[in-house]
Amino acid sequence: MDKSPLNQTRSGPFPEGRTQCHAGLFHFSMAQFLVALIVLLVVYPFVAASKIGDLIENVLMMIILISAVMAVGGRSWVLTILLVIPALAGPWLNQVLPFWVTHCARMVFVAFVVVQLLRFILRSPRVNSEVMCAGVSAYLMIG
Numbered sequence: 001m002d003k004s005p006l007n008q009t010r011s012g013p014f015p016e017g018r019t020q021c022h023a024g025l026f027h028f029s030m031a032q033f034l035v036a037l038i039v040l041l042v043v044y045p046f047v048a049a050s051k052i053g054d055l056i057e058n059v060l061m062m063i064i065l066i067s068a069v070m071a072v073g074g075r076s077w078v079l080t081i082l083l084v085i086p087a088l089a090g091p092w093l094n095q096v097l098p099f100w101v102t103h104c105a106r107m108v109f110v111a112f113v114v115v116q117l118l119r120f121i122l123r124s125p126r127v128n129s130e131v132m133c134a135g136v137s138a139y140l141m142i143g
Contacts (some may be wrong), residue, residue, distance in 0.1 A: 030133035072116035
């Protein structure tokens, strides 16, 4: 392998020219997570008043939660899975569990996702589209 300065600057800190990317189960990008959030925000007002609005809302929230797991899972898969299971199961177990338990489970998971997004943003060596999408997603999740 040629050790010339041109090859060293081209490859950066990663061998063979690879770049750092956010680890996810199936490389679910921050842009895909942002699209899922935007779909929820756009569709929700139209389905909230319908007869099956609660069902559609629960399905949309499941999509958001699963996409959040795939976007921010990274190194802490065990913790992510342990936090998302009660948040996913909560709306379907409303008859068994008290109302506040299901909402607390979702709030804890959303807080975890926001912290993971902020960690990703602050640890990123440079701003690219993934960092921008993570920033907008964190802003929307906080709102």
